Amino acid sequence: MPLPAGPPPLWNRNFRLFFVARAVAVLGEGMVPVGLAAGLLGDGRPDSSVGYALGAWIGTFAALVLFGGVLADRFTARRMMIIADLLRLPGAAVLAVAFTVGSPPLWSVYALSALSGVGAALFQPGVASTIPRIASDVQRANAVLRVVESLMTMAGPALAGLLLAFSDVGTVFAVNAATFGVSALCLALMRIPALAHDRIARGSMRAELAIGWREFTARNWLWGVIAIWTVYGLTVAGPMTTLTATLVTGDHGSSTYGVLMAVNGAGNAAGGLLALRLRPRRPLAAGAVALLGLPVNLYLLGSGASVALLGAGQFIAGAAFAFWLVMWSTSVQTHVPQEALNRMHAYDVAGSLLMMAAGRALAGPVAEAVGAEHVLLVGAGIAVLVVGALLVVRPIRTLGRAHGT
The missing domain is CATH 1.20.1250.20 (MFS general substrate transporter like domains)
Structure with missing residues (x-):
C-alpha cells in the first residue's frame, strides 16, 4: 500500500523561483538610492532632489498599497506581482537611457520614481499570501527569504557603487530594469494551484476595502x-x-x-x-x-x-x-x-x-x-x-x- 504523499519540500520548484525573484528584486531596489544620488548630484542638482525623488516613491506606495491588496485578492497575487514588475521595468529603462544621453529634467525623474512606487504598491501585498501557497513550512520559508533579502540589501548599494566605478549611472538603472525582468519571468514560471476563493465574485473596490477592514x-x-x-x-x-x-x-x-x-x-x-x-x-x-x-x-x-x-x-x-x-x-x-x-x-x-x-x-x-x-x-x-x-x-x-x- 503506497504511503500518502507528504507536504512538498521547502525547495520545491515554486519556492526556488520565488526565492530568485525576491533576491534579484531586492538587489535592484538597493541600487536605486545610490543611482539617484549619483545621477542627480552628479548633474549639479540640489541635495533635496534626491529626497524628493525617493519621497515620490514612498508617497505613491503608501497611498496605493491598500488598493494593491484589494487587487491582489481579486486578480491573484502572482498576476499582480508580474504586472507590477512589468510596470516598473520600462520606468527603470527610461531612466537608464535618460541618464546615459544627458541630464533628465527633474520632473521626469520624480514621475518615474512615482511610477516605481505604484508598481511596489501593486507588488508588496501579494508577497504575504504567496508564501503559504508555495511552502508547507511557512516559518522556515520566511526565515530563508529574510536571510537572502538581508544579504541583497547589502549587496545592492555595493553593486551600484562597483558599476559606477567602471561605468555610469545609466548602467545602474539598466541593471535595475533587468532585475524586474528576471523577477517577472520567475513569477510567470511559477505554477500555483487555484483556490476556491480565487474564483468567487468580488464586490466594488470600496466594498472590498470595507470587508478587509472588518x-x-x-x-x-x-x-x-x-x-x-x-x-x-x-x-x-x-x-x-x-x-x-x-x-x-x-x-x-x-x-x-x-x-x-x-x-x-x-x-x-x-x-x-x-x-x-x-x-x-x-x-x-x-x-x-x-x-x-x-x-x-x-x-x-x-x-x-x-x-x-x-x-x-x-x-x-x-x-x-x-x-x-x-x-x-x-x-x-x-x-x-x-x-x-x-x-x-x-x-x-x-x-x-x-x-x-x-x-x-x-x-x-x-x-x-x-x-x-x-x-x-x-x-x-x-x-x-x-x-x-x-x-x-x-x-x-x-x-x-x-x-x-
Whole structure:
C-alpha cells in the first residue's frame, strides 16, 4: 500500500523561483538610492532632489498599497506581482537611457520614481499570501527569504557603487530594469494551484476595502500589534533611521556609517538564521522579547559609544528585528484566511510606513530642539515600553502557532 504523499519540500520548484525573484528584486531596489544620488548630484542638482525623488516613491506606495491588496485578492497575487514588475521595468529603462544621453529634467525623474512606487504598491501585498501557497513550512520559508533579502540589501548599494566605478549611472538603472525582468519571468514560471476563493465574485473596490477592514478589526492580536507598532514607527524606528545617519556620519564619517549599515544587514541575516532553528510555541511573545535588542542599539547611539560598541549594537538590532519580522510574518500568514491575507498585509504595510515616514520627517526638527542624543535615549525607553505593551496585551502574548506549522 503506497504511503500518502507528504507536504512538498521547502525547495520545491515554486519556492526556488520565488526565492530568485525576491533576491534579484531586492538587489535592484538597493541600487536605486545610490543611482539617484549619483545621477542627480552628479548633474549639479540640489541635495533635496534626491529626497524628493525617493519621497515620490514612498508617497505613491503608501497611498496605493491598500488598493494593491484589494487587487491582489481579486486578480491573484502572482498576476499582480508580474504586472507590477512589468510596470516598473520600462520606468527603470527610461531612466537608464535618460541618464546615459544627458541630464533628465527633474520632473521626469520624480514621475518615474512615482511610477516605481505604484508598481511596489501593486507588488508588496501579494508577497504575504504567496508564501503559504508555495511552502508547507511557512516559518522556515520566511526565515530563508529574510536571510537572502538581508544579504541583497547589502549587496545592492555595493553593486551600484562597483558599476559606477567602471561605468555610469545609466548602467545602474539598466541593471535595475533587468532585475524586474528576471523577477517577472520567475513569477510567470511559477505554477500555483487555484483556490476556491480565487474564483468567487468580488464586490466594488470600496466594498472590498470595507470587508478587509472588518477582517482586520476582528482580530485583536492583529490590530493590537499594528496599533502598538505605529507608535514605535513614529517615536523609535523613524527617528532612529534619520538620526543614526546624521550622528554617525558627523562623528565618524560616511564610510563608518556604511560599515555599520553593513553590520546591521549581517545581523538581519543572523536573525533570519536563528528563526530557521527556533520554533517558539508563542511566536509573537518570543519575537517581542527579541525586540529588546533594539533599545540596546538606541542607548549606545545616544550615549556616544565607541565605533566597536556601535557595531555590536547594530548587529544586535539587526538580528532582533529580523527575528521579530519572521515571527510576525509567519503569524499573519498562518492565522489570517487566504482570501483576506493580501488586504491584511496592505493595512500592515500602510500603517507602518506612514508612521515611520512621519517619524523621519519629525526627527530633524525635534533633534534640533532637544538634541539628537536625547531623542535616541528617549526612544530607547519607548522601545522597552513597546515590548512591554506587546507582552501585556493578552491576545498578542498568548497567540500560539497555527496548527501544523
